[in-house]
Amino acid sequence: MANKKVLIVDDQEMIRKLVKMTLSSHNFDISEANNADEALQMVLKTRPDVIILDIMMPGELNGIEACKKIRQIPGFEETIILMLSAKTQEIDKEEGMDAGATDYLVKPFSPEYLLIQIKHYLNETQ
Amino acid sequence: MTLIKNLSFKVKTIIGIALIETLLLAIIYFTSINSLNHTNENQIKLRAQETSTLISLWVRNGLLTYDVGNTEHFISSLVESDGLLYIHIKNEDGKTFAFAGDPKFLDKKIEPDTTLEQANLDGVFDVVKPITLDNFTIGQVELGLSVNKLSEFIDNVANRIKTIAAVEVILSALFSYFLGWLLTRRLLRLKKVAIDVSETGVLKSTGDQSKDEIGTVSQAFDKMSSSLINSQKALKANAMKLEEIFKSTRDGMVVISTDGTILTVNPAFGKLTNCNKHFEGVPFESLIQLLKSKIDTDDYESVRWLKTISDFNQLAHRDKRKTKIRFAPPNKRLLNVNHKLINDHETQIHSILFFMDLTKTEEVERLKSEFVAHAAHELRTPLTSVQGFSELLKLPDVSNKDRIELADIINSQSKRVVEMVSELLDIARIESEGVKLLDFQTVSLTPVVEKIVKEFSVPENRKPIYTYYKEGIRPVLIDETRIYQVLQNIISNAYKYSSESDYIWLYVEPFEYKYEEQDKEGVQIRVIDTGMGMSEEQLEHLFDRFWRGDSSGALPGTGLGMSIVKEVLELHSATIEVSSELNKSTEVTIKFYR
Numbered sequence: 001m002a003n004k005k006v007l008i009v010d011d012q013e014m015i016r017k018l019v020k021m022t023l024s025s026h027n028f029d030i031s032e033a034n035n036a037d038e039a040l041q042m043v044l045k046t047r048p049d050v051i052i053l054d055i056m057m058p059g060e061l062n063g064i065e066a067c068k069k070i071r072q073i074p075g076f077e078e079t080i081i082l083m084l085s086a087k088t089q090e091i092d093k094e095e096g097m098d099a100g101a102t103d104y105l106v107k108p109f110s111p112e113y114l115l116i117q118i119k120h121y122l123n124e125t126q
Numbered sequence: 127m128t129l130i131k132n133l134s135f136k137v138k139t140i141i142g143i144a145l146i147e148t149l150l151l152a153i154i155y156f157t158s159i160n161s162l163n164h165t166n167e168n169q170i171k172l173r174a175q176e177t178s179t180l181i182s183l184w185v186r187n188g189l190l191t192y193d194v195g196n197t198e199h200f201i202s203s204l205v206e207s208d209g210l211l212y213i214h215i216k217n218e219d220g221k222t223f224a225f226a227g228d229p230k231f232l233d234k235k236i237e238p239d240t241t242l243e244q245a246n247l248d249g250v251f252d253v254v255k256p257i258t259l260d261n262f263t264i265g266q267v268e269l270g271l272s273v274n275k276l277s278e279f280i281d282n283v284a285n286r287i288k289t290i291a292a293v294e295v296i297l298s299a300l301f302s303y304f305l306g307w308l309l310t311r312r313l314l315r316l317k318k319v320a321i322d323v324s325e326t327g328v329l330k331s332t333g334d335q336s337k338d339e340i341g342t343v344s345q346a347f348d349k350m351s352s353s354l355i356n357s358q359k360a361l362k363a364n365a366m367k368l369e370e371i372f373k374s375t376r377d378g379m380v381v382i383s384t385d386g387t388i389l390t391v392n393p394a395f396g397k398l399t400n401c402n403k404h405f406e407g408v409p410f411e412s413l414i415q416l417l418k419s420k421i422d423t424d425d426y427e428s429v430r431w432l433k434t435i436s437d438f439n440q441l442a443h444r445d446k447r448k449t450k451i452r453f454a455p456p457n458k459r460l461l462n463v464n465h466k467l468i469n470d471h472e473t474q475i476h477s478i479l480f481f482m483d484l485t486k487t488e489e490v491e492r493l494k495s496e497f498v499a500h501a502a503h504e505l506r507t508p509l510t511s512v513q514g515f516s517e518l519l520k521l522p523d524v525s526n527k528d529r530i531e532l533a534d535i536i537n538s539q540s541k542r543v544v545e546m547v548s549e550l551l552d553i554a555r556i557e558s559e560g561v562k563l564l565d566f567q568t569v570s571l572t573p574v575v576e577k578i579v580k581e582f583s584v585p586e587n588r589k590p591i592y593t594y595y596k597e598g599i600r601p602v603l604i605d606e607t608r609i610y611q612v613l614q615n616i617i618s619n620a621y622k623y624s625s626e627s628d629y630i631w632l633y634v635e636p637f638e639y640k641y642e643e644q645d646k647e648g649v650q651i652r653v654i655d656t657g658m659g660m661s662e663e664q665l666e667h668l669f670d671r672f673w674r675g676d677s678s679g680a681l682p683g684t685g686l687g688m689s690i691v692k693e694v695l696e697l698h699s700a701t702i703e704v705s706s707e708l709n710k711s712t713e714v715t716i717k718f719y720r
Contacts, residue, residue, distance in 0.1 A: 014539065018518070021515075021518055025523065056503065086502075086504075086507060108513040108514065109514065111517050
């Protein structure tokens, strides 16, 4: 079975590194993007199975808008999108879910929990 | 009665004195005429008696001797004398013996008069006296005394008395007029001053310093009017003060009359509601209609408030109610409305509506909570690293090399948290304390900058700061430690956003500017680097809180440095200008004015 592909979208290098190290020994193919524009390009290029998406990023698009755009791309209607944001209020969570996220995780997060969630959603889709 | 009331004091005095005078004069007139008449009557009677007796004695012999000639001669001589009109001597048979005087009395039937009144009927006092001899009547004397002369005299006297009385009345009238004028002149002056004072409101003295009754009344009036005018002035000043406050206050006010109309609105109300209509005298309902057309109908609280307040008769129950109302675009203001019931019938004020602009307050509140949310979010990023990496550190299969790297990351990220917290506190202190926070001293900038440059730890493998200090720099008023912080920030940014091959220059030099059309010399610090520079868009956000030139997190920093720099320089009344060219250079200029 081929490795599952994960795209990490976050403007903070430290966060990308953290997610990368969390997933490193679990057979994932990892790609990175540091803003929404780059993320859309990477989605088309690498066709990831899981997208880990930050919300507050510099540039014209934020994570919410990026999520909506990804959902419009054919073949990505069901792709696992895990929002990972420092916005912790209930209303932010609702906004994220409304934009089409599979789940909404808040920072700071437990790497172990993130790994469990990724595996959980991957098992569900299989 | 009203006629008498309307008469002036002066006329009343004249009439009174004239009446008394006339009464007294009349009494004098009648008593004197009466007594004069009485005296004359007696005199006439006496004279008639004497004359007739004398004649009867004289003509007795003539009568006895029938000597008509001598008798007539005698009586003729008598008639010629004053007042005797006729003398008629009759014999014992009643026939004429002798006659002298006016012939019309010859055949006249004589009725003897006993009183002057009877005589006055024909103007003749008729006397009949028998001529006797030894108790025998031998004839009679009839004679008439003219009373015309007498009554003429009495008339004359009466006329004189009347003339004198008239003169007397005129004189006393004149006197009383003068007296009245003298008295009323001062009263009239008092009246004039009273009218002047009440009409003009300007203090005016009666000038009457005399010690009599009118004088004391005048002085009392002066005192009263002066205290009245003083209190009036105080009232006026007070009213003007209130009016000024009413006009200049930033809060809108609508004063509602007890009859349900608008008494007045202040200019602020017009400004807040974007409406310059005249509301004075307009029914309260019209104001409600206007507000209805302007409020944001999507705002539940505004709509509900208008509904509850729209009935004027219910307004009294809305005392001290507070509501926030929001206006529709383009106004968009948020106003705090406060209703205060007065219900004072004297001033006719029913109640006052106060409108306070909360738009700015709301905006400040929004910015504050946005800042807090932003700060929390920014703190979460390094904390996420600390929490996540420390969890990874616990995993059993981590190599030693990785362990060291993880520990390094945790260390640097926790340092970042500490740095951010202290900078956030710094911002909070600058915002709450402002200039008070700074400790200003007049110092020369050159040694201050020299010290900073000397103490700055230039990163490894980087070129030093090249400094240029102009001679004769004027001292400036600064807080040394804060300027140290500012320069530290700018220099470290210069190193952060440039690479090993780049240069950093620092200049301290004078610059010229105009202040109130006068040439002045200030001091500026320029820091130039040949680093990565910034795009125009990046320049725009340079002073935004939490904005970072490098958003990747590869370079340390909190995004608060430049916003602190700007605020500190603002407290110094100094300016900061940044010009930059992407991938080429950045130049920061700080100008201190003197």
